[in-house]
Amino acid sequence: MKKAFLLGAPVLAGALFFKAIAQNPPTPEQIQILKEMGVSPADVVVEEGRELFHNLKGTTGKTCASCHGQDGKNLKGAYAKMPRYYNDIKRVADLDTRVKECLERYVGVEAGGEKGRKHVVPLATYVATLSNGMTINVELKHPEEKRLYEYGKQLWYTRAGAREFSCAMCHEVLADQRIRLQRLVAPTRDKVYSYWPVYRISVDKVWTMEERIAACFDSYFLFDPQKGKFDLDKNWVKRPPYYSDEIIALALYLKKASNGATIQVPGIIR
Amino acid sequence: MSDIGRAVVRVPKEVKKGEVATIRLVIIHPMETGLRKDPKTGQTIPAHYINRVEFYFNDKLFSRINNTPGISQNPYFAINFKPTESGTLKIVYEDNKGGKWEQSVQITVA
Amino acid sequence: MRKTLGLFVAILSIGVIACQPAAQTAQKPQEPKPAQAEPAKKEDEGEIFKRAYFGAQDKWQKACSNPLQLAPQNYDVNKFIEEMRATIKYPADGKLIGDWRKGEELALLPDEYRALYGKSGGSRKGNCYACHCGDPRIIACGNIGPSLRGYGKRGMDPKYTYEKIYNSWAIVPCSIMFRYGYHGLLTPEEIAHIVAYLHDPESPINK
Numbered sequence: 001m002k003k004a005f006l007l008g009a010p011v012l013a014g015a016l017f018f019k020a021i022a023q024n025p026p027t028p029e030q031i032q033i034l035k036e037m038g039v040s041p042a043d044v045v046v047e048e049g050r051e052l053f054h055n056l057k058g059t060t061g062k063t064c065a066s067c068h069g070q071d072g073k074n075l076k077g078a079y080a081k082m083p084r085y086y087n088d089i090k091r092v093a094d095l096d097t098r099v100k101e102c103l104e105r106y107v108g109v110e111a112g113g114e115k116g117r118k119h120v121v122p123l124a125t126y127v128a129t130l131s132n133g134m135t136i137n138v139e140l141k142h143p144e145e146k147r148l149y150e151y152g153k154q155l156w157y158t159r160a161g162a163r164e165f166s167c168a169m170c171h172e173v174l175a176d177q178r179i180r181l182q183r184l185v186a187p188t189r190d191k192v193y194s195y196w197p198v199y200r201i202s203v204d205k206v207w208t209m210e211e212r213i214a215a216c217f218d219s220y221f222l223f224d225p226q227k228g229k230f231d232l233d234k235n236w237v238k239r240p241p242y243y244s245d246e247i248i249a250l251a252l253y254l255k256k257a258s259n260g261a262t263i264q265v266p267g268i269i270r
Numbered sequence: 271m272s273d274i275g276r277a278v279v280r281v282p283k284e285v286k287k288g289e290v291a292t293i294r295l296v297i298i299h300p301m302e303t304g305l306r307k308d309p310k311t312g313q314t315i316p317a318h319y320i321n322r323v324e325f326y327f328n329d330k331l332f333s334r335i336n337n338t339p340g341i342s343q344n345p346y347f348a349i350n351f352k353p354t355e356s357g358t359l360k361i362v363y364e365d366n367k368g369g370k371w372e373q374s375v376q377i378t379v380a
Numbered sequence: 381m382r383k384t385l386g387l388f389v390a391i392l393s394i395g396v397i398a399c400q401p402a403a404q405t406a407q408k409p410q411e412p413k414p415a416q417a418e419p420a421k422k423e424d425e426g427e428i429f430k431r432a433y434f435g436a437q438d439k440w441q442k443a444c445s446n447p448l449q450l451a452p453q454n455y456d457v458n459k460f461i462e463e464m465r466a467t468i469k470y471p472a473d474g475k476l477i478g479d480w481r482k483g484e485e486l487a488l489l490p491d492e493y494r495a496l497y498g499k500s501g502g503s504r505k506g507n508c509y510a511c512h513c514g515d516p517r518i519i520a521c522g523n524i525g526p527s528l529r530g531y532g533k534r535g536m537d538p539k540y541t542y543e544k545i546y547n548s549w550a551i552v553p554c555s556i557m558f559r560y561g562y563h564g565l566l567t568p569e570e571i572a573h574i575v576a577y578l579h580d581p582e583s584p585i586n587k
Contacts, residue, residue, distance in 0.1 A: 037294065037296075037348075038280060038294050039296050040346075041296050041346075043296060044278045044296055044297075047276070047278055048273075154445075157445050157446060157447055157449065158445045159437075159445045159449070160436065160441060160445075161432075162564075163558045164441060164444070164558040168447070168449050169449055173449050173450065174524055174556065177522070177523050178522045178524070179510050179522045179524065180510055180521060180522050181519075181522075204342075204343040217429075217433075220433075221563075222429070222436065223436060224428060224431060224436070225431065225432070230564060230565065231564075232504060232505070237428060237429060240426065240429040240433075244425075244429070245426075246429070246433070
């Protein structure tokens with residue numbers, strides 16, 4: 001028997017969401033879907049994140065709420081400034097990485113790799129909603145942040161793989177054109193980060209930006225040069241691992257490009 | 271993603287007398303039709319879908335949805351209702367494999 | 381004894397020379413090391429990815445990795461075209477036009493082929509309709525590149541078509557279209573079949 005869910009927070013989030021739409025319109029698809037539905041499966045994931053935030057205990061005996069306050073009150077607005085440098089892990093971390101590091105160090109729960117995503121994704125989505133209605137404001141103050149931003153920009157333009165893809169080729173040069181019947185999105189021009197993490201209808205899952213960036217690299221047709229040329233069966237290197245420098249660098253580059261946009265998560269897209 | 275059967279209900283907690291309120295419900299569920307084949311093994315994936323959603327107000331059943339597996343994953347249900355008194359809205363939903371879950375919400379009618 | 385020692389030294393030196401790091405990994409772009417490295421597993425996934433991403437870049441891709449994207453930077457364009465042209469290999473029998481039916485199988489994805497002909501076929505290698513339109517029966521076609529409908533009626537030289545598919549950067553440096561033959565995505569014979577798919581008057585492209 002599942003316990004009853006209270007309405008207060010979801011209704012507030014919903015109300016905030018619709019208010020936020022007026023200030024910073026999301027994509028036409030989003031508006032259409034959410035006007036009709038008013039609630040998406042991503043909201044269930046946010047609820048799960050809320051539960052984990054207050055109840056998930058590991059070897060240290062602490063929960064997220066022990067340090068970050070009931071209902072995450074100390075984390076309000078944190079997502080609006082991420083990715084940023086953190087002194088305890090000594091690296092720039094995006095949302096997913098910060099949640100994973102917190103889980104492993106301060107809660108005492110295994111959170112790495114694909115298996116850890118079952119905790120990291122709901123918690124990350126929940127923490128992101130704590131910044132709903134706020135403006136994205138990524139600042140590059142620490143030298144590591146500046147360095148990683150430049151790295152991310154470099155990656156954005158790097159052409160690699162058997163298809164000579166780069167992020168910029170499809171998402172800047174060819175933005176608004178179509179791969180088959182899918183319109184290519186321009187994340188830097190359209191400040192797309194305002195509605196990520198997002199519910200992807202095509203895969204029926206909540207994706208964070210890490211998943212999205214990693215998924216892009218599947219189509220690059222990257223290959224290990226030590227094994228010779230690209231081969232669909234034998235020499236095809238796919239996505240980078242979660243929480244790697246490349247993903248965080250690109251996330252930083254994209255988030256900074258979305259500065260000024262109002263956060264309204266979770267979004268809902270194809 | 272989340273556990274099967276987990277859901278979020280959205281309904282106004284306070285409704286004016288005579289006003290119509292919309293109940294929106296999203297449930298995490300794979301909604302397998304029983305017609306799909308696993309691309310790797312070629313085996314048919316057995317049907318696993320929500321097949322009944324019942325709406326009770328103050329323990330009186332006022333609406334029931336009996337559906338067939340034509341609804342996509344993580345289904346969304348919405349119905350309108352007009353409560354005449356304050357009380358508890360209870361939603362009970364089941365799937366074809368015997369899973370049964372419940373959500374309750376307090377509604378105040380002004 | 382001395383002979384054995386000499387042989388030993390000879391083999392040792394060959395080993396030392398053979399184990400020099402490959403030249404292609406010598407030049408990496410300004411890649412900063414993380415302040416705190418991830419714990420290394422047997423073959424760290426991150427390392428494999430970096431190798432496949434930066435390490436596998438050839439110098440022409442590097443020249444194209446600039447904010448403009450569609451033109452090489454710090455690289456003489458004529459030299460670029462010459463070098464790309466030099467990589468083009470032609471089919472062994474010299475026939476640049478093959479069988480259009482086989483070309484169609486290479487150009488269509490398995491799902492597209494099944495949708496049109498009801499039997500299994502198609503290939504993931506061509507995937508032409510991701511970016512181009514052509515056969516009017518295929519509606520899910522992209523508009524990245526120009527439509528190829530009626531390609532065979534435009535009086536194009538099949539040699540040009542062949543070279544464009546094999547190494548399109550020999551014609552347009554840093555082109556959006558990637559280099560099928562150069563990267564080994566398609567063999568010269570397979571490209572000849574696709575050339576036929578485009579040029580043959582019986583092909584659906586031209587009907």
